[in-house]
Amino acid sequence: MGKSLEEVHGSVVTQNKKSVFRKILAFFGPAYLISVGYMDPGNWATDIAGGSQFGYALLWVLLMSNMMALLLQSLSARLGIVTQRDLAQASRETYSPFINYILYFLAEIAIAACDLAEVLGMAIGINLLFDIPLIEGVIITVLDTFLLLFLINKGIRKMEAFIIVLVAIIGFSFIFEMIFAQPEMGKVIYGLIPSMPNEAALYIAIGIIGATVMPHNLYLHSSLVQTRNFDRSKAGIKQALKYNFIDSTIALNLAFFVNAAILILAAATFYKNGMYEVAEIQDAHRFLAPLLGSKWAPILFAVALIAAGQSSTVTGTLAGQIIMEGYLNLRIQPWVRRIITRLIAIVPAVIVISIFGESVTGKLLILSQVILSLQLGFAIIPLIHFVSDKSKMKGFHIGRVTQIASWIVATIIVSLNAKLVFDEINGWLETSKNPLLLWFTVVPLAFGFLILLIYIVLKPFIAKTKISILNHSPHNLKLQFSKSGTYTKNNIAVAVDFSNADEVALNNAFQLGGIDAKYTLIHVVETVGAMVYGENIDDHETLIDEKLLNEYKEMLSEKGFSVVTKLGFGKPNVVIPKIINEGQFDILVMGTHGHTGFKDLIFGTTVDKLRHKISIPLLIVKN
Known part of the structure; x- marks a missing residue:
């Protein structure tokens, strides 16, 4: 399993800082990328709906959600810091492939729902500020995929700086909005006392929780x-x-300020004036100027919305990459992954807007947040199990009090979701013209997810699962070597990737050099982290790759071969030529998986880019 976000893994040095402030500053950044997920356009929709319908009454839900988020994000950060694994990688090591595929599918649904909110929010902001039609605005949002590629190539610190600037724009915009709105502070404080006006408020409250505590943020952090x-x-x-x-x-807490400001703005303008049905972002924008008496109010609103959509889409697509690589151990070209993520969100948005018109965007946004909330249990429960495990956490497991608090949070979220699902299905059964169809489709599906939830809750208590190394085992290689023949090469480099291609590559290398040649086995760790941090990376995949490389060396040494190993970090087509050109090799041997054309486009190529950069012969052997 590779390093998480290998391009930027371990790329920010925190050691040898001259002052405490500089050391603290070196660690600051990841949480700001996380915080934008807590103020994305989906939050705006639920906050506006909550404020316009129920005034300040649901402010306490935002505060509770923020406290939940802080607890859960601290657990997520603890997992990454201590184990050097992200949540998806830890799940892959713990659960069976079948369970992991389901968890991956659910995580992808959450990513799609999140991206749908970001796409719609960005498109609405562009529409409001520049009067560009909503459909065209949705299509324009494809372009920010390439902005992300540009930013990540510049390094994680540049990306963090970009996000912090966008967060600052959002924050300053709402400071002025609060000045314009002049909310009643007594009612604001009263809104922090828990209350639930009616059933409709519960739906909005669950949407707020889903919009605030986002499952993809747990993977990302x-x-x-x-x-x-x-x-x-x-x-x-x-x-x-x-x-x-x-x-x-x-x-x-900055994210909480923004969310509270949106809800307070809706309460102080729409609810106060009896406009209880304002749930669409476009309506909120239209009514701000006449109600607040300032032309700047709607402009700042639209600018903040674009900033929120742009910042959250960057983090959403990064989370998609982490989930795919972590659960499936599948690496595809970053731009392909991000285009796929964006298209999954854009296609349904374009279809729905084309059929039902722009008036449904608010309902789509709130629905996306409720879907996010429904996925939360499947991310939170494994996370709590992982950070409570003494062996996984190497003595940095959470204490009893934190465990109890975490399980209370998980219980609240899962219980609210269970009630929502039960009420929705019950409503469908009562109003459906063909309830039998629902009994054979929706109801079994709901029970299936309930069983899955119970399984991931109970499994760690029933049996402790050993961490499994899922890479190719060197002991499965059927190496053949004949000591007779003429050998022409003395110093041979062999590129290995712990796949079946290694066997063919090694056998061909032995035919060239025989028992007396010196063999250098080269493997490149190509996770995001390795690309960013280079040899300073210290994550789980690097440890596994290093272990496997040493096993190759031991096995071949036992057979009488002279073997050394070289572990590189980053892109193979860059790192391998550097290693080769710095050494005194006679030939480089490497296996190929034999894919061409479309597969090259998806998975990338190494051979074509590599062969022009080395000054020695290259032997390519097909698996």
Whole structure:
């Protein structure tokens, strides 16, 4: 299993900082990327709906959600810092392939729902500010996929700076909105007292929780904290945990301010004036100027909306990459992954808007947040199990009080979701003209997910699962070598990737060099983290790859071969030529998986880019 976000893994150095402030500053950043997920356009829709329908009454839901988010994000950061795995990788190591495929599918649904909200929010903001039709605005949002590619190639710190600027734009916009709106502070404070006006408020409340505590953020945070290269001693890990908690506290409280400001704005303008049905972002924008008496109010609103959509789409697509690589151990070209994620969101948005018109965007946004909320249990429960495990966490497992608090949060979220699902299905059965169809489709599906939820809750208590190494085992290689013949090469480099192609490559190398040649086995760790942090990376995949490379060396040494190993980090077509050109090799041997054309486009190529960069012969053997 590779490093999480390998391009940027361990790329930010936190050691040798001259002052405490500089050291703290080195750790700050990941939580701000997380915080934008808590103020994305989906949040705007649920906050506006909650404020216009129920005034300040649901402010306490935002506060509770923020406290839940801070707890869960701190658990996610702890998992990444201590184990050097993200949540998807930890799940892959713990559950069976069948369960992991289901969890992956659910995580992808969450990503699609999140991206749908971001696409719609960006398109609405573009429409409001520049009067570009909504459909065209949705299509324009494809372009920000390439912005993400540009940013990640510049390094994680540049990306973090870009996001922080967008967060600042959102924050300043709402400071002015609050000045324009002049909310009643007494009612704001009263809104922090828990209450639930009616059933409709419950639906909005669950949407707010889903919009605030987002499942993809749990995957993302556990990966982003691995971009920091820090001292891996016990004291160093403790320090990293402390600074990341401070980072999370500041960033998530900023997100709470933005969400509360949106709800308060809706309450102070629409609810106050009896406009209880304002749920669409477009309606909110249209009514702001006449109600607040300022032409700047709607402009700042639209600018903040675009900033929210743009910032959250960057983090959403990163989360999609982490989930795919973590659950499936499948790496495809980053731009392909991001285009797929964006199209999954754009296609349904274009279809629905084309059929039902622009008036349904608010309902789509709220629905996307409820879908997110329904996925939460399948991310939260494994996370709590992982960070409670003494063996996985190497002594940094959470204490009893934190465990109890975490399970209370999980119980609240799962219970609210269960009630929502039960009420919705019950309503469908009562109003459907063909309830039998629902009994044979929707009801069994709901029971299936309930059984899955119970399974992931109980499994760690029933049996402790050993961490499995899912890479190709060197002991399965059927190496053949004949000591007779003429050998022409003395110093041979062999590129290995722990797949079946290694067997063919090694056998061909032995035919060239025989028992007396010197063999250098080269493997490149090509996770996102390795690309960013290089040799300073210290994650799970690097440890596994290094272990497998050493097993190759031991096995071949036992057979009498002279073998050394070289572990590289980054893109193979860059790293391998560098290793080759710095050494004194006679030939490079590497296997190929034999894919061409479309598969090259999806998975990328190494051979074509590599052969022009080396000054020695290259032997390519097909598996």
